[in-house]
Amino acid sequence: MAYKQLTLEQAATLINCSPKHLREQATQGDAPCLRQGDKLLFDQEAIMNWWSLHILNRKTALQKEQLQPPLSPVLPSALCAPDRIDTALRGKSKAAILKSLTALAESTGLLYSVSEFHDSLRSREEQASTALPGGVALVHPQSRDEFLFEESFICLAKARNPVFFGEANGLPSDIFFLLACKDDIHLQVLAALSSLLITTGLIQNLRCAETPTEMLAALEAAESAASSARAGQRK
Structure with a gap:
């Protein structure tokens, strides 16, 4: 399956994170991204795997104030x-x-x-x-x-x-x-x-x-x- 490239807003929505926080992580070199001038693009699979690591490690990316409310809780x-x-x-x-x-x-x-x-x-x-x-x-x-x-x-x-x-x-x-x-x-x-x-x-x-x-x-x-x-x- 070929994973598509996402904009900052699309990637933030996908991983349930604020665009501001994701931009900060990308600017610091933590979140994987591609740069096209001032524009940030994110590979769908790469950004999901990166966020998975943050969930498992309970890093700062998972602090409560940086997360959006869950879209649809899954049991x-x-x-x-x-x-x-x-x-x-x-x-x-x-x-x-x-x-x-x-x-x-x-x-x-x-x-x-x-x-x-x-x-x-x-x-x-x-x-x-x-x-x-x-x-x-x-x-x-x-x-x-x-x-x-x-x-x-x-x-x-x-x-x-x-x-x-x-x-x-x-x-x-x-x-x-x-x-x-x-x-x-x-x-x-x-x-x-x-x-x-x-x-x-x-x-x-x-x-x-x-x-x-x-x-x-x-x-x-x-x-x-x-x-x-x-x-x-x-x-």
Whole structure:
């Protein structure tokens, strides 16, 4: 899929960021862009991957005052199901975990090309690890090509044994979310899950869950708790 070039305003709308902040990041050399005189242009895939890194790293780009209100909240649990959850994922290395996650994704019947999907996951990890503090990783493909998977979905897995997956402090990971989301919701879902991991007890509840149904229920409970907290803040 050929990704198009976007104007400053189009790129800011895509990543749910203020044009002013995006211009500042581009001027400082942080955000990837092309310059045509005084005009800034952004490659769609490059800017989405850059913003994904900011979401995962919780950098200044995610400070509350710099974000616009979400356009249409997406519940991660709506993209998951018990048959997309593995409570004993096999793998003793990062490479093995990626293969097992690819197999789990294949079981959904939504992949157009298993090998290309796996290659895209590996390419994303080569760019920067999706492992976060707390032993969890938000794995997702480098590209969201329309011919990579049929529709958006999420797989969830708990590894049999913690694996070193590239977390910044060198700690192992045992909870893996696999996000296969189309461009229109990818950043929203990534941000939503990142927030749930920080503001709720989701990680520990997933570790305590023994069945796929219990793991999905833990995710739904975290979403409900986060929604209630937001409602309380608005009062």
